[in-house]
Amino acid sequence: MIRRLSRLRIQVTCWPRYALVLTDTPNPGCIECEGDGGFEHDYGDHNGEYAGTDWEPCTCWNEQRRWLLLPLPHRPRWLRRCGIDPWGPSGYSDEPPF
Incomplete structure (x- = not known):
């Protein structure tokens, strides 16, 4: 059971709602994929x-296996900085001294 729990990770998701979820990760000891979680196949035209x-x-891994831990609130509109670069002209100065 301890080996199984060590593969779980906490992740932030934003769809369908902001939340913290517990996700499964690939088995690092898998002899088929060597811990990568899958195989890449190149193809041509x-x-x-x-x-x-x-x-x-x-x-060894199910990408869809997730458990909701904590729903997160949406940030208020006045806290969102859509399209504003905090390091740009409306944010901090890039002139010395920093």
Whole structure:
């Protein structure tokens, strides 16, 4: 049971709502994927040129396994800084001394 719990991680999610969730991670001791969680397969088009990469998940990991720990409140609109760079002209100065 302890080995199983060591694979769980806390993560912040923003869809469908901001929340802290507990997620499963790949088994680091898996002999098939060597802890990567899956396999990449490159494929080509009809001319033999590279066209992309497919991802096939390993059986040691379920990407969809998540448990909700704590719903997080939305930040008030006045705290959101959409489109404003805090280090830009409306934020802090980049002139010496910093």
